[in-house]
Amino acid sequence: MCGIMGYFRKRAGNDERLGATMLSMLEALGRRGPDSAGVALIGPSHRAGYIVRVQAGDQLAMNNQAIQVNQEAIKLFAEALAGASDISTSGVYVRFLLAGEADLPELIKAIEGLGEGIEVLSIGHAMEISKEVGTPHLLESQHHISAFAGTHGIGHTRLCTESIVDLSHSQPFWGRGAADVAIVHNGHITNYHQLRRRYEQRGVEFVTENDSEVLAVYLAEALNRGATLRQGLDGVLRDMDGAFCCLAVTATEMGLVKDPYAFKPLVVAETADFVAVATEEIAIRSAVPGNYKVSEAQVEEVQVWSR
Amino acid sequence: MVEIAAMAIDAATLSTREINTLIRARLKSGPAEISVENPNARHNLAVALLQPGRVRFAGSVGYYCGGLIDGAEIYVEGSAGWGLAESMNHGHVVVQGGAGNGAAAAIRGGTVVIHGDAAARLGVSMKGGLVLVGGDCGYMAGFMGQKGTLIVCGNTGHAFADSMYATTCYVGGNIGGLGTDAVVEPLSAEEAEMLDRLLAEHLPPALRAQKPPGRDFTKVVAGRKLWNFDKHNWKTWQDAL
Numbered sequence: 317m318c319g320i321m322g323y324f325r326k327r328a329g330n331d332e333r334l335g336a337t338m339l340s341m342l343e344a345l346g347r348r349g350p351d352s353a354g355v356a357l358i359g360p361s362h363r364a365g366y367i368v369r370v371q372a373g374d375q376l377a378m379n380n381q382a383i384q385v386n387q388e389a390i391k392l393f394a395e396a397l398a399g400a401s402d403i404s405t406s407g408v409y410v411r412f413l414l415a416g417e418a419d420l421p422e423l424i425k426a427i428e429g430l431g432e433g434i435e436v437l438s439i440g441h442a443m444e445i446s447k448e449v450g451t452p453h454l455l456e457s458q459h460h461i462s463a464f465a466g467t468h469g470i471g472h473t474r475l476c477t478e479s480i481v482d483l484s485h486s487q488p489f490w491g492r493g494a495a496d497v498a499i500v501h502n503g504h505i506t507n508y509h510q511l512r513r514r515y516e517q518r519g520v521e522f523v524t525e526n527d528s529e530v531l532a533v534y535l536a537e538a539l540n541r542g543a544t545l546r547q548g549l550d551g552v553l554r555d556m557d558g559a560f561c562c563l564a565v566t567a568t569e570m571g572l573v574k575d576p577y578a579f580k581p582l583v584v585a586e587t588a589d590f591v592a593v594a595t596e597e598i599a600i601r602s603a604v605p606g607n608y609k610v611s612e613a614q615v616e617e618v619q620v621w622s623r
Numbered sequence: 624m625v626e627i628a629a630m631a632i633d634a635a636t637l638s639t640r641e642i643n644t645l646i647r648a649r650l651k652s653g654p655a656e657i658s659v660e661n662p663n664a665r666h667n668l669a670v671a672l673l674q675p676g677r678v679r680f681a682g683s684v685g686y687y688c689g690g691l692i693d694g695a696e697i698y699v700e701g702s703a704g705w706g707l708a709e710s711m712n713h714g715h716v717v718v719q720g721g722a723g724n725g726a727a728a729a730i731r732g733g734t735v736v737i738h739g740d741a742a743a744r745l746g747v748s749m750k751g752g753l754v755l756v757g758g759d760c761g762y763m764a765g766f767m768g769q770k771g772t773l774i775v776c777g778n779t780g781h782a783f784a785d786s787m788y789a790t791t792c793y794v795g796g797n798i799g800g801l802g803t804d805a806v807v808e809p810l811s812a813e814e815a816e817m818l819d820r821l822l823a824e825h826l827p828p829a830l831r832a833q834k835p836p837g838r839d840f841t842k843v844v845a846g847r848k849l850w851n852f853d854k855h856n857w858k859t860w861q862d863a864l
Binding site (some may be wrong): 452576577581582596597598600601602609610611612614623 | 663664666682683685686700701702704705720721722723724739740743746761762763780858
């Protein structure tokens with residue numbers, strides 16, 4: 317099943333209630349996806365550096381001691397890294413800021429090489445991904461989503477259909493190697509294996525067995541090549557087969573794409589102030605007050621909102 | 624003169640089961656006008672109402688509103704999600720906003736009226752009744768329609784009336800693309816009159832005035848090439864499959 321959602325503030329400045337709004341939307345969608353919950357939030361931009369979020373290990377696969385060892389290793393690494401600051405931990409996560417430029421693939425390799433089970437979950441000038449195996453309530457208790465102020469974000473509640481239930485396989489998926497790109501997906505990419513083979517032949521590494529990941533890989537590659545988000549999403553429509561409603565974020569944009577067969581629901585509400593998108597209208601009504609219309613996205617629809 | 628009892632329900636404090644139980648219990652004791660505040664786009668509201676009565680939702684409803692009803696009337700002041708009035712046997716469902724996929728799926732009778740736009744697979748496998756959309760409809764409306772009448776006052780998406788049996792469709796705007804075995808037939812004077820009568824009866828006057836006159840509607844039915852297998856039609860089968 318899965319539930320996806322997105323919220324985008326159109327006016328200038330930060331929305332102090334972005335996190336709270338997104339959490340409400342996620343809670344309303346929790347029924348659709350009891351296995352995991354996650355968000356990709358865009359906050360104030362650290363233009364001169366990155367926000368790095370790392371998972372030290374998965375409690376479903378490793379014992380707490382091993383995770384703690386990893387967490388310490390990551391903290392030490394960050395402390396020794398030139399330009400790193402604001403190192404903090406929460407649950408199995410480590411978060412730090414990194415000033416200056418960085419070769420993201422190199423950085424990912426360096427961090428993930430510190431220990432078995434370590435995975436970099438997001439790197440961005442403004443984007444942070446938080447995800448947990450569990451309910452939106454757990455996500456909130458670990459990451460205090462409701463306190464997050466920012467401009468836009470996407471979220472996901474997962475009902476696992478074809479890969480495993482663990483943190484790594486949860487969404488949103490970061491477009492690894494590209495800063496500030498993430499996707500959430502409801503549906504099934506049926507030419508996943510073909511696409512994955514082609515990418516792997518070119519040296520791209522996949523972290524999970526989850527077909528949704530190929531959307532993140534695809535968009536990261538498109539954006540790294542210089543395509544716009546809209547061009548990337550047009551490409552998704554052209555090159556992906558199967559059922560999909562997909563939402564994507566960059567530092568300044570949110571986009572949606574819907575497959576040619578309307579297999580999965582996606583409703584959109586747009587006013588002069590905001591755009592809210594969700595698998596079910598109840599998610600928008602529960603979280604966003606006001607007298608606005610909600611309508612179903614059409615087949616083959618691509619829409620991008622920019623700030 | 625039968626006295627119609629009135630009842631107001633605040634959905635905000637009730638579970639879906641409680642709301643539906645209250646509605647059913649009230650209708651059991653006689654016809655009633657029930658209004659539901661704060662439906663909040665909840666799913667499965669007003670399903671399986673088997674007695675006459677009127678339920679008005681002051682807001683949006685989620686999936687399957689009015690599913691499996693037999694004789695009730697339902698008015699939705701906001702929009703509806705997927706599966707509106709699915710498998711309705713008889714009754715009258717009106718939505719002032721738009722509706723999601725599969726509106727009026729598999730209905731056996733009754734009427735479904737959508738003032739706004741309908742999404743994909745409107746009237747899929749409908750087995751009777753009347754579906755009337757004031758706005759546009761999406762992809763593959765009328766898919767595998769068996770019987771009944773499907774009217775879209777605005778434009779359709781592509782694959783319109785794909786693989787139909789004996790449902791008759793009428794379109795006031797542009798057809799985005801005809802589905803497999805869908806053909807246009809000439810509209811008779813009687814049908815034009817019927818369309819004018821139905822639009823006048825079911826749409827608010829201001830909305831009806833924006834839509835074309837009955838005589839400008841396009842009639843679409845099945846070409847019947849898929850009704851029985853004939854090897855000479857194998858190209859049509861290839862397309863369909």
